[in-house]
Amino acid sequence: MFTTRPEIAGTFGAVGSTHWIASQVAMAVLERGGNAFDAGAAAGFTLQVAEPHLNGPLGDCPIIIHDGKAGVQKVICGQGVAPAGLTVEKVKGDLGLELIPGTGLLPAMVPGAFDAWATMLRDWGTWKLGEVLEFAIGYAERGIHYVPRIAATVETVRPLFERAWPTSAALWLRDGGPRAGKLWANPTLAATYARVVKEAEAAGGDRVAQIDAARRAWYEGFVAEAIDRFCRTTEVLDASGEVHGGVLTGEDMARWRAPVESPLAYNYRGTTVLKCGAWSQGPAMLQTLAILQGFDLAAMDPLGAEFAHHVVEAMKLAFADREAYYGDPDFGEVPMETLLSEAYNAERRKLLGRDASLELRPGALPGHRAWVDHAAAHRAQKLSEVAGVGEPTVSRLGVSGADTCHVDVIDRWGNMVSATPSGGWLQSSPAIPDLGFCLGTRGQMFWLDETLPNGLKPGKRPRTTLSPGMALRDGRPWMAFGTPGGEQQDQWQPIMLLRMLDHGLNIQQAIDAPSFHTEHWPSSFWPRVARPGKVVLEGRYGPAVLEELKARGHKAELGGEWSEGRLSAVRQEPDGQIFAGANPRGMQGYAAGR
Template sequence: MTPPFTTRPDIRGTFGVVTSTHWIASAVGFGVLERGGNAFDAAVATGFALQIVEPHLNGPGGELPVLFHEAASGRTAVLCAQGIVPQAATIARFRELGLDMVPGSGLLPTVVPGSFDGWMLLLREYGTITVREALAAAIDLARDGHPVMPRVANTLAGLADFFATDWPTSGATWMPDGTAPAAHELLANPETAAMYARIVEEAERAGPDRVAQIEAARTAWREGFVADTMFAYLDTASVPDMTGRSHGALLTRDDVAQWRATIESPVSGTYHGWTVHKTAPWSQGPVLLQALAILEHIDIAGMDPDGAVFVHTVTEAIKLAFADRETFYGDPAFCEVPLARLLDPEHNRARAALIAETASLEQRPSRLPGFEHLADAFVERAARDSAPDISPLEPTMAHLTERRGDTVHLDVIDRWGNVVSATPSGGWFQSSPSIPGLGFSLNTRAQMFWLEEGLPTSLMPGARPRTTLTPTIAEKDGIRLALGTPGGDQQDQWQLIAFLRHVHHGMSLQANLDAPLFHSMHVQGSFYPRAAKAGELTLEASFGAEVIDELTRRGHRVTVVDEWSVGRLTAAERRADGRLCAAASPRLMQAYAVGR
């Protein structure tokens, strides 16, 4: 049961709040607010700081989806900085290499690094500070070092031999003296510090105009010295990946030079008077809307939020919504995604009727007229790739091995009512080798594609990978909530649980994030080797024996993990009268909310 206390207070005030997955980054962002910046400025500075203090979870070579609300215009929108597949990355090319699946590490699955251009676009369009001010904290942290978290130190220690033999450039970046840092020692990255410092210098050569400086910084990244250094390495490099063989990159200078981050409309849905905004189906974002559309027809408010009925019902809705994610989602610029039909209330009334008293062990995607072949293909694929004893080798959750990568998250609200929710990821040091002279790794997100023709997620040059990255903004009667978490396929599962508890059970933000969590592993994994585990339900031991026994009786294949080991949610909320609140999960002992 939920304890009658919280691990920390709800952070309340009226001036501003910042919450993120690392306390240093939260402090950086709040410092920007204190100096007069807005939520967009604070988010950018927080995001760059997270690249340095959580390098095993994101990096300069990664990607970025942002949901934001601009108070002055009343606009809620999405910034998409999801890098695209290189033009040379075709199914035929991978088949020529003897591969039937895109590997999850190395250089072969790398895509355009999108994070830097995305943060710069957000700063240009909605921020007020300069490139120097946005990068100042990240430069300091990378140059002077930061107290390395035990998790980062342990991950580096586990990779030391691999870096020494297979990815020596990574060893040079992260273990220049040949040994991994001990927990809480200072970890620096001089090459990344120098890169960002030079970007600042080149930006300021463009003159005093802030926008001109930002554009100069973007050019330095995609066409200037950053691109020069990147491709001086990539043009000849070939390194081992998880196939057991060495491969080079398919990414080219033209791929990087021609790509730009974009701003687009969100996909939105309603639930019990709330309007919920998500990214488009180039991410898994709409799966949360689908799950809510199913649960709209069920009395969630009448359930104990820590009880077996709640866990069972939400899990079964997750299975149905995620089956549709895996069947239909992809980059809408390259495939038709029948999203209106998937979110239709009557369609989801029928989907809700599929939820029985016992757990389903089947994959049950919607069979929409004209799309039946996609449903059949997904069921066949899931059966083929079902592997109960295999875990995904990238984003997962806290209780699994520390050599896997993951993601970070931040939420910011300022005194004017601007709201930013962002989930940066990719480019972690486990994903691909460090680039000499830059000190960062590239993003291996091409592994999200299939090497089969005719699917929404078939590998296609220029397409955005269907990521798991999925921030949330929800609003009702002048209230605006920002929410998110790392966790790969679990991101929208944990956010769904937290949102339902928020809407129906009156929990404070911190009590909500402290409450026991669970997720389904029944869904087909988005990461190599793409396994599905029929009926598997992972939940924290804090649910208690009675709930665990009842879920087992209902047919769930229950895996019990330690208390405080699942999920890394953060959340921030603004009330109609201007009151602010923020919270952060105590799990992993690093996320923190600050504000006043």
């Protein structure tokens, strides 16, 4: 099968990511003796400088790791929680809002990315924080090459910055704003991270003590103080069309640290797939695989209508259960054992017929309320055209490219990292002038009904779309993988994996193959729009596939020729060979290794 580039092969280590600079930084760490955790953290911090329209220091970052020495897998939950002052009563009662807006200060959660990276580095890495941050600080000080999408993003929100977000205008519109292909520095961000390193090193020479000191500086020290002060003294225009302040405080920051959990798992034809818990949409991929387990996908053309139909219909059922049952398990039981069971999915599988369903059909579980937002399909679509709203997707910004970041790493000791940093986008919230970056807006994913699994409560994690992945074979770590894409993350990932497991494609072949997605269920992003039955095929699909899907009742259409998927992956085979691949779309993602 055609590929745009070779699948990278080696035995020393490999990286795949959504940006070539991040991949090279991670490889540089491996070459200098660092392990996968050192390399992943260095790449993650660098992505904050390289792609500020896709992630930031005050964003989110779930991570799945494999500890090669201990032989265990863990999830580091870099998804922060709702502030104590963000309640349904405040948002719905006092402010009169039906949805949490997608931009501004009101939807800001406790920022989770920094502590996720720091926790991984402290507990599994070998480098000091200053060594890891050296790359990001250097790029922020000297400038980093900006791809056209960043300049286009800034131009899209220029009127908002000039009219309503003066701190962002001062940062992003200085000297006319960033230009594609030129270097762009962020000296304020560099100074913030340099101060974090200075406070870390003041704790003495011990590596762990330094990292803990940096965490205190971030969540209890000068970073938290700057966030607290900005939220208390600033009100800004947000996606609701109104002016609101923030409720995030230093106390909210001080109370939170990134928890470490066990991943959820599902065995598909001998391969055990790992995902984050029900505070993410990751289990929807596992449910999709569980439904498809009963079909002979290997007998279907991986680029044919039959394959696409079965995968889309299975995803519709899995994501309907996401809507009905997923939420922070610390705030209520999520019946995941049942949702992943063979008996339950055997019944769900019976709903998958020859024709497309236009309904949102969660399963019925005793003792649980299967609520879904049926109004999403009728919500005013013009709201989704507001600049800077929700995850910065192609359709909303009018630019090509990704909307989150991802990085995968394998080292020579068999350690693995799969991380999906996002949030804190330059267009999501006004810049905090003392820090050089802005807050995230993941709170828009909550429903304003406390009785729902994903209903807003203080201290609760919003159900995120961020969804790194990992897979084992015969109990051994096999592959780390993931993609940006919001709702599409757990659509493009199973498509890639199925083509590898059922059709024998390698990583690069599976990534390059034309893909697809559906927008059938309510989006996780404001204004929570759904488009029942809509399926978008990458433009390289033949017309016969499009017509067959339409004949089955899908509201199918063709997208751009290279528009579906931002995937990367790294894998290790039993003979010790390490392979990697990355997305060619947008000419930005690259794999590296030797």
